[in-house]
Amino acid sequence: MRVRKEALTIIACAGAAMLVLSGCSSARAGSTAASAAASVKETESTSAAAGAEADSVSAAAVTGAGSLADASSVTEPASGSSSAAESIPETAFPDEAEKPAGSAPESVQEEVPVLTPAPTPKPTPAAADVVTREPVRLDPAWLYADHSKINTGTATLYHARPSIAKGKTVCINAGHGTEGGSSVKTLCHPDGTPKVTGGTTEAGATEAVAVSSGMDFLDGTPEREVTVALALVVKDTLLKEGYDVLMIRESADIQLDNVARTVIANNRADCHIALHYDGTESDKGVFFFSVPSDSTYRSMEPVASHWMDHNRLGENIVKGIEAQGFHLFDGGSMEMDLTQTSYSTVPSIDLEVGDAASDHSGVLFPDLARGIAAGLNSFFLFPA
Numbered sequence: 001m002r003v004r005k006e007a008l009t010i011i012a013c014a015g016a017a018m019l020v021l022s023g024c025s026s027a028r029a030g031s032t033a034a035s036a037a038a039s040v041k042e043t044e045s046t047s048a049a050a051g052a053e054a055d056s057v058s059a060a061a062v063t064g065a066g067s068l069a070d071a072s073s074v075t076e077p078a079s080g081s082s083s084a085a086e087s088i089p090e091t092a093f094p095d096e097a098e099k100p101a102g103s104a105p106e107s108v109q110e111e112v113p114v115l116t117p118a119p120t121p122k123p124t125p126a127a128a129d130v131v132t133r134e135p136v137r138l139d140p141a142w143l144y145a146d147h148s149k150i151n152t153g154t155a156t157l158y159h160a161r162p163s164i165a166k167g168k169t170v171c172i173n174a175g176h177g178t179e180g181g182s183s184v185k186t187l188c189h190p191d192g193t194p195k196v197t198g199g200t201t202e203a204g205a206t207e208a209v210a211v212s213s214g215m216d217f218l219d220g221t222p223e224r225e226v227t228v229a230l231a232l233v234v235k236d237t238l239l240k241e242g243y244d245v246l247m248i249r250e251s252a253d254i255q256l257d258n259v260a261r262t263v264i265a266n267n268r269a270d271c272h273i274a275l276h277y278d279g280t281e282s283d284k285g286v287f288f289f290s291v292p293s294d295s296t297y298r299s300m301e302p303v304a305s306h307w308m309d310h311n312r313l314g315e316n317i318v319k320g321i322e323a324q325g326f327h328l329f330d331g332g333s334m335e336m337d338l339t340q341t342s343y344s345t346v347p348s349i350d351l352e353v354g355d356a357a358s359d360h361s362g363v364l365f366p367d368l369a370r371g372i373a374a375g376l377n378s379f380f381l382f383p384a
């Protein structure tokens with residue numbers, strides 16, 4: 001297998017704002033959130049046949065809340081997941097919160113004779129078949145957390161509707177999008193050894209930028225704007241498939257470097273998929289960065305214990321995408337020594353879904369998302 005330096009030609013573009021995209025996203029999500037919240041009550045009283053429609057409604061409602069809320073306003077730490085998770089459905093579905101909990105039993109007692117006590121069970125958020133979300137922060141006690149330099153941001157873990165939940169969490173990591181990330185450096189490998197392949201950072205280096213700013217498409221669109229737009233589509237698709245989804249970034253900026261993103265995924269997800277576009281300009285196809293066949297690298301922990309799982313995840317994902325009609329570049333993989341892979345203790349890939357010349361309008365996102373979902377089903381041995 002070979003390593004191609006041109007694969008990671010990065011055009012620095014730090015400092016550019018991306019108000020347009022996040023503004024559109026928030027506006028769209030906000031407009032659907034109200035109607036979605038109204039429809040949720042309908043879900044509770046209708047039959048299971050309405051499940052498919054309820055799926056999108058619930059996810060949209062949560063998306064709206066997630067996009068509009070400033071992540072920093074969520075104060076509950078990840079370790080307090082129980083209380084934090086309980087508070088979220090009320091935020092996501094204000095209609096539910098407005099229901100006067102005690103009014104129903106009182107009115108029943110007035111109209112019904114004393115012979116019928118009819119205790120009405122109080123509905124709880126856990127009983128509702130809806131998507132819920134939970135803030136997740138980097139826990140400094142987690143393995144390798146001390147290698148992170150930028151880690152004040154909050155990721156969000158979305159729990160699938162209980163009735164369809166698969167019990168697997170997929171971390172979706174929209175590549176780039178950390179202001180100041182390219183002026184800070186972290187160790188390429190947790191043990192301080194040098195990189196074995198060249199890419200954004202040359203082979204032999206022991207440190208790399210904490211988060212690079214990403215490349216620009218031929219029309220000038222920054223990669224980081226496109227990866228987050230794709231990530232939001234993938235999130236909705238995976239939630240409908242019954243996967244829990246850990247979203248690293250859902251807006252223009254998240255203050256989590258590549259080490260922090262990876263450590264969060266290690267501890268709160270069953271696999272980790274980072275979304276990227278390559279810096280080449282040939283629309284060459286889809287591929288993932290596989291683990292280099294370098295004996296030193298493959299014998300270094302945590303790579304030694306996990307590299308086969310990384311490659312198997314990648315192979316399943318690119319096959320799923322290929323089945324959606326996408327062309328694979330060079331069989332779908334290219335060897336690369338990445339910070340993400342070097343710190344991953346769950347199956348983990350950097351997925352390059354195109355390059356600077358590829359269509360990034362969004363029209364291909366649903367197919368890419370379906371391909372990723374199919375690849376995950378295959379990886380986890382779920383029926384197609």
Ligand SMILES: [Zn+2]
Pocket residue numbers: 175176214215223275276277278
């Ligand atoms: Zn990238």
